[in-house]
Amino acid sequence: MSGLSRQLWLKLVGLLPGEVNHSEARWLLSPHGHMPLMNGRRARIIVNRVRLVACLFAILTPLWIVVDLLVLPLALSWQLAVARIVASLAFFGLHRHYRAYSSLLQAWGGMVCLFAIPSVFYVVSHLLLLNHHLEGISAAIGTGYAFLPFVLLAGLAIFPLTLTESLGFALPALAAHMLGGMLEWTTVDWPSFWGSFWLQVLIAGVAALACISQLAFMIALVQQAVRDPLTGAFSRRSGEEVLELQATLAMRCQSPLCVAFIDIDHFKTINDHYGHHAGDLALQVLAERVVDQLRKGDVLVRWGGEEFLLLLPNTTASQAVHALGRLRQAGLGLRPDGQPLTASIGVAEWQEDSVNDWRQLLELADSRMYQAKQSGRNRLVGRDLEQHGWLLSPAVSAAA
Numbered sequence: 001m002s003g004l005s006r007q008l009w010l011k012l013v014g015l016l017p018g019e020v021n022h023s024e025a026r027w028l029l030s031p032h033g034h035m036p037l038m039n040g041r042r043a044r045i046i047v048n049r050v051r052l053v054a055c056l057f058a059i060l061t062p063l064w065i066v067v068d069l070l071v072l073p074l075a076l077s078w079q080l081a082v083a084r085i086v087a088s089l090a091f092f093g094l095h096r097h098y099r100a101y102s103s104l105l106q107a108w109g110g111m112v113c114l115f116a117i118p119s120v121f122y123v124v125s126h127l128l129l130l131n132h133h134l135e136g137i138s139a140a141i142g143t144g145y146a147f148l149p150f151v152l153l154a155g156l157a158i159f160p161l162t163l164t165e166s167l168g169f170a171l172p173a174l175a176a177h178m179l180g181g182m183l184e185w186t187t188v189d190w191p192s193f194w195g196s197f198w199l200q201v202l203i204a205g206v207a208a209l210a211c212i213s214q215l216a217f218m219i220a221l222v223q224q225a226v227r228d229p230l231t232g233a234f235s236r237r238s239g240e241e242v243l244e245l246q247a248t249l250a251m252r253c254q255s256p257l258c259v260a261f262i263d264i265d266h267f268k269t270i271n272d273h274y275g276h277h278a279g280d281l282a283l284q285v286l287a288e289r290v291v292d293q294l295r296k297g298d299v300l301v302r303w304g305g306e307e308f309l310l311l312l313p314n315t316t317a318s319q320a321v322h323a324l325g326r327l328r329q330a331g332l333g334l335r336p337d338g339q340p341l342t343a344s345i346g347v348a349e350w351q352e353d354s355v356n357d358w359r360q361l362l363e364l365a366d367s368r369m370y371q372a373k374q375s376g377r378n379r380l381v382g383r384d385l386e387q388h389g390w391l392l393s394p395a396v397s398a399a400a
């Protein structure tokens with residue numbers, strides 16, 4: 001990014017909701033690059049809101065039948081009543097059969113269905129209204145049907161969406177309105193077509209801001225909830241959630257997933273001899289080193305105390321052993337006495353170790369870490385090919 005465009009970007013980012021920092025601001029623009037944990041949580045929120053709104057509209061839509069029957073010509077009000085009952089049943093079906101998945105794609109699918117039902121109802125009701133010339137109170141009630149697109153656009157505001165996503169939903173609605181106006185396909189005598197179009201653009205803009213603000217707030221809360229405040233690594237609870245997600249994905253796609261348990265050696269002596277602050281510092285440096293050395297998609301979890309879990313998606317056991325060997329050679333930091341900080345590491349991969357559950361994978365890596373401790377610490381234990389048994393890497397002696 002050039003200096004000028006970077007400055008412009010920072011200025012723009014300064015205008016965005018203050019809950020997110022600069023590096024996270026791009027997450028408000030597009031779903032690309034969101035961490036799977038965030039996608040999973042966002043998908044669940046979207047699905048829950050789709051179901052809630054569907055339930056609300058399943059109840060509210062048929063209630064207006066009474067008003068139509070009292071005010072509109074009888075034939076028209078019955079036709080509209082049928083359309084309302086069909087829409088209400090569709091909303092009810094959506095509420096009943098659409099479940100809380102954690103895939104963003106399925107969440108978008110739910111939103112499409114939620115917006116498709118009133119859109120179809122809008123088209124049908126307008127075709128019916130076009131056949132009647134309404135006057136007085138009937139005309140006023142008929143005009144109410146023309147407000148549905150405004151309600152749809154405003155309704156977007158209840159979802160935590162990125163700018164691209166909210167535009168993806170709003171633009172087709174705006175385009176349809178534009179097309180309808182050009183074809184003079186309207187039952188409402190708006191003072192000005194462009195006036196009503198501009199109003200819809202404004203509503204879509206405000207809704208997009210509301211979507212982004214919700215997303216920003218959500219990102220801030222998720223970041224606070226999922227991170228360990230000392231090291232910035234994922235907390236154990238969120239780490240379990242990420243591992244479960246990644247294991248499900250890996251098993252579905254038959255792609256490798258490696259986990260490594262990393263336990264610092266003789267960590268207690270750092271605390272005992274140099275104080276808790278020195279221990280904290282060692283933990284922070286180790287977390288920084290691991291994050292710096294490994295791939296962007298790898299996830300570091302603080303499992304507890306001086307124990308870390310590293311999740312390596314799309315990585316075979318031998319690739320993981322290679323990457324971890326490089327990390328150990330580069331160094332995990334220094335102890336306060338200047339000696340290299342070392343760790344005992346246990347590695348397991350679901351396909352090569354023939355496990356079909358993330359908990360088993362974890363237990364295997366954990367038991368191999370203990371094997372590394374028992375074999376003298378400062379080493380990595382994985383599994384070579386079945387017939388070769390344990391693979392013990394040599395101890396690392398080089399300082400960081």
Ligand SMILES: Nc1nc2c(ncn2[C@@H]2O[C@H](COP(=O)(O)OP(=O)(O)OP(=O)(O)O)[C@@H](O)[C@H]2O)c(=O)[nH]1
Pocket residue numbers: 230263264265266267268269271275276277278279280283304305306373377
């Ligand atoms: N400074 C600091 N120490 C911690 C933290 N969490 C746990 N510890 C300490 O980590 C130490 C872990 O000690 P042990 O389980 O005996 O492990 P170890 O000394 O590394 O010994 P081995 O694992 O057998 O090599 C304990 O003294 C804990 O108090 C933390 O957040 N900060």
